[in-house]
Amino acid sequence: MTVNPIRSEALIRLEQVAKAYAGQDAPLPAVRGVSLEIARGDIFGIIGKSGAGKSTLLRLINLLERPDSGRVIVDGRDLTALSKRALRTARQSLGMIFQQFNLLQNVTVFENVAFPLRVHRTLRGEALAARVRECLDIVGLADKSASYSAQLSGGQKQRVAIARALASQPAVLLCDEPTSALDTETTRAILDVLRDINRRLSVTVVIVTHELSVVRALCRHVAVMEDGSVVEQARIDGHQLALRSALGLALMREAANPYLETA
Numbered sequence: 001m002t003v004n005p006i007r008s009e010a011l012i013r014l015e016q017v018a019k020a021y022a023g024q025d026a027p028l029p030a031v032r033g034v035s036l037e038i039a040r041g042d043i044f045g046i047i048g049k050s051g052a053g054k055s056t057l058l059r060l061i062n063l064l065e066r067p068d069s070g071r072v073i074v075d076g077r078d079l080t081a082l083s084k085r086a087l088r089t090a091r092q093s094l095g096m097i098f099q100q101f102n103l104l105q106n107v108t109v110f111e112n113v114a115f116p117l118r119v120h121r122t123l124r125g126e127a128l129a130a131r132v133r134e135c136l137d138i139v140g141l142a143d144k145s146a147s148y149s150a151q152l153s154g155g156q157k158q159r160v161a162i163a164r165a166l167a168s169q170p171a172v173l174l175c176d177e178p179t180s181a182l183d184t185e186t187t188r189a190i191l192d193v194l195r196d197i198n199r200r201l202s203v204t205v206v207i208v209t210h211e212l213s214v215v216r217a218l219c220r221h222v223a224v225m226e227d228g229s230v231v232e233q234a235r236i237d238g239h240q241l242a243l244r245s246a247l248g249l250a251l252m253r254e255a256a257n258p259y260l261e262t263a
């Protein structure tokens with residue numbers, strides 16, 4: 001069952017989005033007609049076990065995956081109805097970060113952050129340099145501008161990726177398992193950065209994770225996914241989260257006893 005709590009203002013609205021990948025004999029459904037709303041300014045978690053369709057759902061929001069059916073509405077615009085060119089522009093308001101950081105290896109931190117601004121010709125010269133410095137400052141890496149990715153720790157790499165995602169001043173930051181490659185302490189620091197960006201810059205954060213502790217620490221709302229469907233949505237109040245679905249209860253049991261964790 002998909003529950004849709006009433007929200008003040010939906011920045012992101014998914015209407016019955018479905019996506020199947022080509023299989024050997026028949027298409028393999030990854031997301032099965034999901035509808036949900038994410039409010040402007042929210043920090044929204046998507047949790048579930050491996051293969052549940054979380055990453056696919058996230059990639060449907062910026063149309064990195066195009067839905068087979070359904071509509072993706074961001075800030076009142078139906079992305080599925082846009083031309084390629086209009087979609088390229090619309091995507092600039094949807095920043096994204098990944099588990100493996102996806103930095104360019106052969107250029108400096110500065111050039112990594114400058115990359116989207118150069119590609120989209122948003123800024124140049126001193127204005128571009130000022131924007132890059134501003135973004136590196138937000139993630140606490142102002143002193144690493146001239147470093148290369150190989151010289152950085154995992155946490156620093158993810159900070160650079162966040163700075164790069166912020167360069168185009170997005171309204172939304174889509175985060176695909178951003179802390180799964182990081183240790184506990186670094187995870188906490190990256191979650192602090194994401195919380196700070198949400199609060200100070202009013203960026204709406206959508207985060208895919210298989211860790212309930214990440215949802216508890218960071219999110220205000222969560223959707224639980226199982227086998228391509230959202231089986232439950234819940235609000236997190238002061239880090240308190242009570243899930244009721246069978247999967248939600250299992251996730252809570254596993255989080256209480258990490259040795260059981262299988263996600």
Ligand SMILES: Nc1ncnc2c1ncn2[C@@H]1O[C@H](COP(=O)(O)OP(=O)(O)OP(=O)(O)O)[C@@H](O)[C@H]1O
Pocket residue numbers: 021022029030048049050051052053054055056057210
């Ligand atoms: N590019 C692809 N081509 C074919 N099948 C895919 C592709 N991407 C995902 N799938 C399949 O779609 C289903 C959902 O995958 P998805 O990565 O969205 O799940 P997930 O919940 O994010 O899992 P994980 O936590 O392991 O990343 C899985 O069965 C997966 O094997």
